Amino acid sequence: MARKFFVGGNFKMNGTRKDLKAIVDNLNNAQLDPNAEVVIAPPALYLDFVKQNLQKPNVEVAAQNVFNKPNGAFTGEISATQLLDLGVKWVILGHSERRNELGESDEFIASKTKYALDNGISVIWCCGESKDTRQAGETIKFVENQLAALAKEINDWKNVVIAYEPIWAIGTGLVATKEQAQEVHAAIRSWLKQNVSDKVAEETRILYGGSVNAKNCKDLAKEQDIDGFLVGGASLKPEFVDIINANL
Numbered sequence: 001m002a003r004k005f006f007v008g009g010n011f012k013m014n015g016t017r018k019d020l021k022a023i024v025d026n027l028n029n030a031q032l033d034p035n036a037e038v039v040i041a042p043p044a045l046y047l048d049f050v051k052q053n054l055q056k057p058n059v060e061v062a063a064q065n066v067f068n069k070p071n072g073a074f075t076g077e078i079s080a081t082q083l084l085d086l087g088v089k090w091v092i093l094g095h096s097e098r099r100n101e102l103g104e105s106d107e108f109i110a111s112k113t114k115y116a117l118d119n120g121i122s123v124i125w126c127c128g129e130s131k132d133t134r135q136a137g138e139t140i141k142f143v144e145n146q147l148a149a150l151a152k153e154i155n156d157w158k159n160v161v162i163a164y165e166p167i168w169a170i171g172t173g174l175v176a177t178k179e180q181a182q183e184v185h186a187a188i189r190s191w192l193k194q195n196v197s198d199k200v201a202e203e204t205r206i207l208y209g210g211s212v213n214a215k216n217c218k219d220l221a222k223e224q225d226i227d228g229f230l231v232g233g234a235s236l237k238p239e240f241v242d243i244i245n246a247n248l
């Protein structure tokens, strides 16, 4: 079964209503590859605003976080029920900015992933190594450990999309070469084959993230195990359309 091309836009903590309206209008007016699945993740405050303004059936919205409890005294957190109330069916979890700036552990991320999946929310789950880890030659071992922590919690992978985002490539303009990215993507797929199942390995989309732009996306998209992208900075710009259309 061919894996459907997937492009996520992670807006991070960027944009006001005016900016977001311009981004959404640009998508609404664009010709998008009908074979691409597109998900955009504005700040939580604007999920409803973006959803109300989107007019493209193959573009969905994602939250940038969800908590692992149904409701209650958890100041600042958002529940799965609340996301579903707005019709939000995707969430990004395990982003390195939350792992590093906010101290989220592998275990916490795994428990939030399980909670989201159990509540019918699909997850873009992120992994990836630091520059030091890469230089020490430990990239694959590091990513496999991140995967193992997730696999301890979840059994059903059909609503999981994996994003490999090397930290040294995020927001730095330093993109992984297509060989570097393909090597890790292939290692993730082979880990899934050995530790989960042939079917999950075959069907799970593995995205690349880290300084993806209109110029480098076409070459990366040709690699066998790169099934799409998770885009930060460029998802705020008109060139996001070119990334969505990388296969055209």
Ligand SMILES: O=C(CO)COP(=O)(O)O
Binding pocket: 010, 095, 165, 169, 170, 171, 172, 173, 209, 210, 211, 212, 230, 231, 232, 233, 234
């Ligand atoms: O972190 C990223 C997406 O989640 C990548 O960010 P950049 O595309 O800005 O490097």
